[in-house]
Amino acid sequence: MHMIKWIYDKIFLEHQEGLFIISMVIIIMIILTTIFLVNYELRKNKNVN
Amino acid sequence: MRKIKETLKEENIACGYLYFYIHFVVEVVCFYFLSKVSNSMLVWLVPFLYDAFAFVPQSLIGYINDKYPKFKVSLIGTILLFIGMLIFSFFHVSKFIPLFIICFGNAFVHVGGAENTLRNSKGKLSHSALFVSGGSFGVISGRLLAKTSLAPWLLLPFILTMIPFILYADTFNGKDSDSLQKFNYVKKGIKPGIVIALAVFVVIVRGYMGYGIPTSWNKTILQNVYLFCIMGIGKALGGILSDAFGIKKVAILSTILAIPFLIIGDNMMIVSLIGVMFFSMTMSITLGILISCLKKTPGLAFGLTTIGLFLGTAPIFFIKITSTLVNCIMIVALSILCTFILNYLLKGNGDAYD
Numbered sequence: 001m002h003m004i005k006w007i008y009d010k011i012f013l014e015h016q017e018g019l020f021i022i023s024m025v026i027i028i029m030i031i032l033t034t035i036f037l038v039n040y041e042l043r044k045n046k047n048v049n
Numbered sequence: 050m051r052k053i054k055e056t057l058k059e060e061n062i063a064c065g066y067l068y069f070y071i072h073f074v075v076e077v078v079c080f081y082f083l084s085k086v087s088n089s090m091l092v093w094l095v096p097f098l099y100d101a102f103a104f105v106p107q108s109l110i111g112y113i114n115d116k117y118p119k120f121k122v123s124l125i126g127t128i129l130l131f132i133g134m135l136i137f138s139f140f141h142v143s144k145f146i147p148l149f150i151i152c153f154g155n156a157f158v159h160v161g162g163a164e165n166t167l168r169n170s171k172g173k174l175s176h177s178a179l180f181v182s183g184g185s186f187g188v189i190s191g192r193l194l195a196k197t198s199l200a201p202w203l204l205l206p207f208i209l210t211m212i213p214f215i216l217y218a219d220t221f222n223g224k225d226s227d228s229l230q231k232f233n234y235v236k237k238g239i240k241p242g243i244v245i246a247l248a249v250f251v252v253i254v255r256g257y258m259g260y261g262i263p264t265s266w267n268k269t270i271l272q273n274v275y276l277f278c279i280m281g282i283g284k285a286l287g288g289i290l291s292d293a294f295g296i297k298k299v300a301i302l303s304t305i306l307a308i309p310f311l312i313i314g315d316n317m318m319i320v321s322l323i324g325v326m327f328f329s330m331t332m333s334i335t336l337g338i339l340i341s342c343l344k345k346t347p348g349l350a351f352g353l354t355t356i357g358l359f360l361g362t363a364p365i366f367f368i369k370i371t372s373t374l375v376n377c378i379m380i381v382a383l384s385i386l387c388t389f390i391l392n393y394l395l396k397g398n399g400d401a402y403d
Contacts, residue, residue, distance in 0.1 A: 019145065020097075031105060033109060034108040034112075034356060037346075039242075042241050042242055
């Protein structure tokens, strides 16, 4: 519980630049995963055809 | 006119109208919240995080929904929006907590709307265009509501009004499993990877240009209402006219015709609004291009357009072009580039549905 409170205080209340960096990392990861999924689907469709 | 009327009476078009309302409610809630929260010191961070977490995860949510279509994403989104607004209304926590919940709620409902309208469209664009257009009316309504003294909790029952619409729209689902196979808007012989990259590039450019349109005339609330309403009408017309007269004709004409109206209309509202309407028409066209390449994963294809929108709007938070001349040159150059790309990708009008 203390751990969650500490993370909440640090990220959401004290260091919003940290929140921005974490968010950007998550967004970049999602974009890379999407590129991988598109590539995977295109290869799968090619093999089916 | 007869063709347009026929398009508006297409089979299953009702799910487009249903999601028009659902999308409207979602944007009212999101932009009410954003306008209330952005008054604080976090002027740029809140809208930036909203764009990031409402737009980008839609590709992953869409892909999961493609694989598990029985997953009721729209209902999950409604619940998330409700929880987000509930926290915002009654709990004194960091504003980022409801922000993230509302973002995910928005993303889930968008994916549900895209999946539902695309799966029921039989290769037509008007269904998804109607769904997309509802958002513009919601954005301005949400902003206007935020300026009033309306308490946030009053939006909670408003969110719940989406549920019957979602449930009714779901009754249309799955009646025609071949619906997505009818999306054949792209010329044969072009590698799907290149098509996807170019279509996303067009979305990025349009997203970026959306913020750069010179609108010196836009000073009053009423003028702002006109601007957003015409955006909504343009988005809907893009799909309806594409179905009626052919996607290639509409894509190229709307992109080219938008240029003079946008440039000349800096100080003339009516001229500028005509340009904005033409400019908004390509929204559903790029979605049609992406679905043509990813027919089995419409959710993923829709997510690519929203990633494109995020990538297009993200630079605005960091770089702003202040020179009107540079702005106009960029609009002209990018629009011409988009026209060439759309002309290269899209099939001729006669053979759109083979």
